[in-house]
Amino acid sequence: MDLLQQVAAATAWLQALSFEQPRVGVVLGTGLGELTSHIKIAHSIPYNQIPHFPESTVESHKGQLILGHIGKTPVVAMQGRFHYYEGYTMQQITFPIRVMKALGVEQLLLSNAAGGMNPSFKKGDLILLEDHINMQPENPLRGLNSSAFGPRFPDMSRPYDPLLGQKLHVAADAQGVVLKSGIYVSVMGPNLETRAEYRFLRMAGADLVGMSTVPEVIVANQLKLPCAAVSVVTDECDPDNLHPVSIEEIIAVAATADKKLSNIFAAVVAEL
């Protein structure tokens, strides 16, 4: 079965559950599951039950697809995503984005935990991605030579939808939450960076570093699916004063910002 047939099979399987066609897709990153408390849940389906979905291997990720409503807006949310460092192919980790599009999703919001390299970013800050640098070693579009997937050479001049970003800023302002902006560089991981690597990535023009999001955003752009992404700064990556950091700390810091982030996402989604 080729990728398009797999997408069709997963989509048909999900559509056989009865629910209103989702209009908004959400991908929730490491330690960032609180949005689900805003969803009136119709179905929550472990990934391993959905045909052709990879199975999440990261303990901090719940690994389920949630169908339901935020306000009147029908949504599909990924509680936990797939990462390249887990051993999947790029096409596997972006598979759910193609399924969301096939289900009828028109806009996509993503979140992630990221290291803050811009010295003005502090632990727990929320940062709207204004652009990205892709330093992952593989590309989810490699080998997809049929126009059925979308354009062969997708334009990336505006990978993040300015209107969605504007809506996130308005929602943050209304809730008295500071939403900063920054450029995200995506690396393979799973190790964190050395001091020399943080220096290098900062010099390259990035404000944040993480191990996700960019592959999904590339596929969303190929599918012409407008998207926006928000990072939670979970560690301060100052190469001149770098402290050891563990995944447990990263998850704990993400949890402290999860409510703020989820309130903003929920407010935006309810208005879409």
Ligand code: HPA
């Ligand atoms: N580097 C890479 N990925 C991350 C980091 C980091 O410092 N923090 C959270 N995810």
